[in-house]
Amino acid sequence: MELEQNILHHNQLLAERNRGYFAAKNMLAVNLVSSPGSGKTSVLERTLRDMKERADFYVIEGDQQTFNDADRIDAVGVPVVQVNTGQGCHLESDMVQTALQKLKPRDNSLLFIENVGNLVCPAMFDLGENKRVVIISTTEGDDKPIKYPDMFHSAQLCLINKIDLLPYVNFDVDKAKAYARRVNPDIEFLEVSATVGTGLEAWYDWLLTEQQKLA
Amino acid sequence: MHEMSIALGIVNIANKACEEAQAARIDSITLEIGKLAGVQLESLYFVWPAAVEGTVLAGAERIIEEREGQALCLECDREFALQHHFDACPHCQGYFKKIIAGKELNVKSMAFTLPDNPVPAPSKTR
Ligand SMILES: Nc1nc2c(ncn2[C@@H]2O[C@H](COP(=O)(O)OP(=O)(O)OP(=O)(O)O)[C@@H](O)[C@H]2O)c(=O)[nH]1
Ligand SMILES: [Mg+2]
Ligand SMILES: [Zn+2]
Ligand SMILES: [Zn+2]
Numbered sequence: 001m002e003l004e005q006n007i008l009h010h011n012q013l014l015a016e017r018n019r020g021y022f023a024a025k026n027m028l029a030v031n032l033v034s035s036p037g038s039g040k041t042s043v044l045e046r047t048l049r050d051m052k053e054r055a056d057f058y059v060i061e062g063d064q065q066t067f068n069d070a071d072r073i074d075a076v077g078v079p080v081v082q083v084n085t086g087q088g089c090h091l092e093s094d095m096v097q098t099a100l101q102k103l104k105p106r107d108n109s110l111l112f113i114e115n116v117g118n119l120v121c122p123a124m125f126d127l128g129e130n131k132r133v134v135i136i137s138t139t140e141g142d143d144k145p146i147k148y149p150d151m152f153h154s155a156q157l158c159l160i161n162k163i164d165l166l167p168y169v170n171f172d173v174d175k176a177k178a179y180a181r182r183v184n185p186d187i188e189f190l191e192v193s194a195t196v197g198t199g200l201e202a203w204y205d206w207l208l209t210e211q212q213k214l215a
Numbered sequence: 216m217h218e219m220s221i222a223l224g225i226v227n228i229a230n231k232a233c234e235e236a237q238a239a240r241i242d243s244i245t246l247e248i249g250k251l252a253g254v255q256l257e258s259l260y261f262v263w264p265a266a267v268e269g270t271v272l273a274g275a276e277r278i279i280e281e282r283e284g285q286a287l288c289l290e291c292d293r294e295f296a297l298q299h300h301f302d303a304c305p306h307c308q309g310y311f312k313k314i315i316a317g318k319e320l321n322v323k324s325m326a327f328t329l330p331d332n333p334v335p336a337p338s339k340t341r
Contacts, residue, residue, distance in 0.1 A: 001327065003232060007224040007246075007320045090217055121217035124253050149300030150253045182301040185311045 011125055014093035018128025021100065022111070028211040029111040031127050033151060034135035035144070036117030039161040041069045042194035043135065043203075044112055048076045051204055055211070056109035060099045062091040062116045069114060079103055090121035093128055110211060123150035131210055137162040138171035145180035152180045157188045157206065164193040218258035221320070222266035228322045233271045238327035243276035245324045251284045251300060251317035284317030 006012065022029045032040045041061075048057055059080040061070040070082035081099040083091060096113060105111060113129060115122040134155040136144050139162055145152040152158065158180055160173060173191065180187050190206065192199035229241055248254055256279065267273050284297035290309030295302075297317060303310055 001232065001236060002324045003228070003322050004247075004324075005228050005322050007221055007228065007322060010224060010227060011220075088220065090220075092220065120253070121220075124217055125220075146299070146301045153300055179301070182303070182310050 008124065008126075011093050014097055015126040015128040018093055018096055018100070019130075020128075022128065022130060023214075025105065025107045025109070026214055027105060027107070027109050027111055028131070028207070028214060029113065029127075029129040030207070030210075031113045031115060031122075031129035031132045032135065033115045033119065033122045033132065033155070034117060034137075035119050035140060038117070038135045038137040038140065039194045040114045040117070040135055041072055043159065043161060043192070044114060045072055045076055046194045046197065046200065047112075047204070047207075048073065048078045050200065051207075052076070052078060054204075055208070056106050058103050058105045058109055058111045060091075060096060060103070060111065060113045062095070062114055064089065064116060079105075085116055088121075089116050089118045090125050091115050091127060092125050096127045108211075110207065119144070119148035119151045123148070123154055130214070131156050133157045133159060135159045135161050136176065138165050138169050138173075140171070142172045142176035143179055145176060145183060149183040152187060153183045155184070155187060157190065159203065160189060160191045161194055163191045163198050164196040217253075218255060219262045219266065221254060221259060222262050225322060226266055226270050226272055229272050229275075229325065230270065232325055233327065236327055237329070238271075239330040240273075240328055241271050241275040242326045242328055243278060244272060244322065244326075245278040245280060247280050247282060247319045247321040247323040249282040249284065249317040249319035251297065251314060252320045254320065256281075280323065282317055282319045285315050286312040287315050288312050 034040050057078045059073045059078055061080055061082045063069055064085050067082050070080045073080040081102045083095045083099055132155040134151050177189055190199055190202050192203055286297040287294050288304035288309055289311040291307040293306050295305050
C-alpha cells in the first residue's frame with residue numbers, strides 16, 4: 001500500500017489549528033528557542049516587565065522537569081502555563097493547544113512560547129507560531145548557526161544575547177551572523193542584553209511591528 | 216531526542232493504515248528520509264524496538280530510503296547537490312537557495328498481511 005504520508009503529519013495538523021486560533025484572535029505567537037541557558041527566560045522576564053502595560057501578554061513555558069521558569073514569569077504578574085515535557089526535549093503542537101485551553105488568552109494579545117532549551121528537536125516541530133525567534137548568547141560558540149542549521153533555517157529573528165559580556169569572551173558577532181546567513185539569508189538579528197537592557201527597545205519595536213502586521 | 220517522537224508518529228500512521236485496511240499485521244514499512252530532514256538514523260534505530268513493541272509494527276521489516284539534498288540557487292537559478300544546509304552554490308557561491316529535496320520525512324508505503332486473505336508474500340521471519 002502506497003501512503004506518502006508525512007511522519008509529523010499529526011503535529012502539523014494541530015499546528016495549523018493553533019495557527020487558525022491565533023489568526024482568529026489576532027494574536028502574535030512567538031516560539032522562543034535556544035540552547036539551555038542562552039537567556040530565554042531572562043529575555044522574557046525583562047520584556048514582560050518593560051512591556052506589560054503596553055500590551056496583553058501570555059506565556060507558555062516548556063521545560064522537561066521543573067516549574068522554575070513559570071515561577072519566574074508568574075513573579076512578573078503575567079499569566080503563564082507550565083508544560084512539563086518529561087522525557088520529551090521539545091514542545092509539540094498538542095501541548096500548546098492544551099495550554100491555550102488553560103490560558104484562554106484575550107484577542108489582540110501576544111503569546112510567548114518558551115521552548116525546551118535545545119537547538120535540535122524544537123526545530124522540527126511547528127507549534128503554529130507566527131514567528132520563531134532563536135537566541136544565541138555570546139558565551140556560546142559563534143559557529144552555532146552551522147552546527148544547528150535547522151533551527152537557524154526555520155527562524156525569522158536571531159537575538160544575540162549577553163552582549164554585555166562581549167569584552168570578556170571570544171565571540172565574533174560578525175562571524176556568527178555570517179554563519180547564520182549561510183543557512184538563512186533572510187534572518188534578522190538584534191544584539192541584546194537581558195540583564196543590562198542593551199538593544200531591547202529594538203526588540204520591543206520588532207514585536208509591536210509584527211503584531212501590527214497581523215491586523 | 217526527537218527520534219522517539221518520530222518513531223511514535225510512524226507507529227500512529229501504521230496503526231491507522233492497518234485499521235483502515237483491516238490488516239492483521241504489517242510485514243514491512245518503507246520510510247523516506249531526507250539527509251537534511253534532521254533525523255539521526257542511528258538514534259531512530261536505537262529507539263525503534265521500544266517504540267514498536269506491542270504495536271502493529273512489531274516484527275515488521277523497516278526499509279529506509281535515504282534522499283540526497285538538492286537545492287535550487289535563487290541567485291543563478293541552477294540546481295546543485297546540498298550536503299549541508301550551509302553549503303554555497305558551487306556555480307555562483309551564493310547562499311540564497313531553496314531546498315528542493317532532502318527534507319523528506321514520510322512513510323512511503325507498507326505491506327500488510329490480511330487475515331481472511333493471507334497474501335503468500337515473502338513473509339518476514341522474526
Ligand atoms: N551577563 C548576562 N547574563 C545573562 C543574560 N541573559 C541571561 N543571563 C544569565 O544566563 C543564565 C541563564 O539564563 P536563563 O534566562 O535562565 O536561560 P534560559 O535560556 O531560559 O535557560 P533554560 O530555560 O534552562 O534553557 C542566568 O544565570 C542569567 O542570569 C545577559 O544578557 N547577560
Ligand atoms: Mg528558561
Ligand atoms: Zn531530542
Ligand atoms: Zn548560484
